[in-house]
Amino acid sequence: MVTTVGDIFSIIDTISPFRLAEDWDNCGLQAGNLSWQVKKILVALDVSMAVMNYAVDSKSDLVITHHPLTIRPPKSIDFATMPGSAIEIAAKNKISIISAHTNLDKASGGLNDHFANILGLKNIRLLIPSADSFDNPVQNKTSYGNGLGRVGEVDGILPLKSFAIDVKKRFKLKTLRVVGNPESLVKQVAICTGSGGSLLKEFFKSKADVYVTGDIKYHEARDVEEAGLGLIDVGHFASEQIAVELICKKLEDASTKKGLNLTIEGFYLDSDPFVTLY
Numbered sequence: 280m281v282t283t284v285g286d287i288f289s290i291i292d293t294i295s296p297f298r299l300a301e302d303w304d305n306c307g308l309q310a311g312n313l314s315w316q317v318k319k320i321l322v323a324l325d326v327s328m329a330v331m332n333y334a335v336d337s338k339s340d341l342v343i344t345h346h347p348l349t350i351r352p353p354k355s356i357d358f359a360t361m362p363g364s365a366i367e368i369a370a371k372n373k374i375s376i377i378s379a380h381t382n383l384d385k386a387s388g389g390l391n392d393h394f395a396n397i398l399g400l401k402n403i404r405l406l407i408p409s410a411d412s413f414d415n416p417v418q419n420k421t422s423y424g425n426g427l428g429r430v431g432e433v434d435g436i437l438p439l440k441s442f443a444i445d446v447k448k449r450f451k452l453k454t455l456r457v458v459g460n461p462e463s464l465v466k467q468v469a470i471c472t473g474s475g476g477s478l479l480k481e482f483f484k485s486k487a488d489v490y491v492t493g494d495i496k497y498h499e500a501r502d503v504e505e506a507g508l509g510l511i512d513v514g515h516f517a518s519e520q521i522a523v524e525l526i527c528k529k530l531e532d533a534s535t536k537k538g539l540n541l542t543i544e545g546f547y548l549d550s551d552p553f554v555t556l557y
Contacts, residue, residue, distance in 0.1 A: 281316055282318070282540070288308065295379050298382075304382075308376070311369055311377075317340045321339040323546035324344060324345050327361075335374070340374060343377050344378045387424050397521065401433075401434070429469070429471075437465045439488075439489060442511075453555065456512040458503050460507075465489050466488055475492025475493065479499055491513060492511075500512075514551060
């Protein structure tokens, strides 16, 4: 049985419905053709030249990423620069590109839940429920449905410093940024993968003791400090590189269930673009 890009698109739409995506976002087919055949899938965080060249070398038919090729439509397609370079490779080598971004973030069982599970949180609930949080029977296997961010509880009660060290170990980080009194106590934890600064008001309303996210700005950190709460900035890359393993696992489970003959590979050669000098 021939598997097409459209078949994989439908699987992703079941795992993380594209209708959940934020209005500003660009999810779904980025380049290619839904009718093209797929035998091998490469899963990555970003659409980069390294990813596209690897896709060619590994004879991949489809690249699936968390971050879209573009958020806003480019005014021109220049093959000498991104995103034109990636589009040229995709067209010449018949490689399609699909991105699952904020739809994967918000989906029940999606990226925020994966992040919460890695942290070992219990009694998880939504930080911001979607309007259609409970209307998808496939995603409604949990009690809280779809939405942005999550709030959960750690086992016992930990000082902020101890919790931060645990986060650092769980995500295998060399460094992380922490705001708040190191001795303040942590029971409830709010999280948001990627850039979570825009959800600070919801964090304050959640009654959580600490907020774990990425890309926090100076004044946002000050707001958390003034509120007497904790904040842990793990960085954008660390909070979302885990999307690769999540997407691979979801696709492998779905393809096995459907009897599809596919090879699925995760791209783990990326690294955080920020380097800390000691």
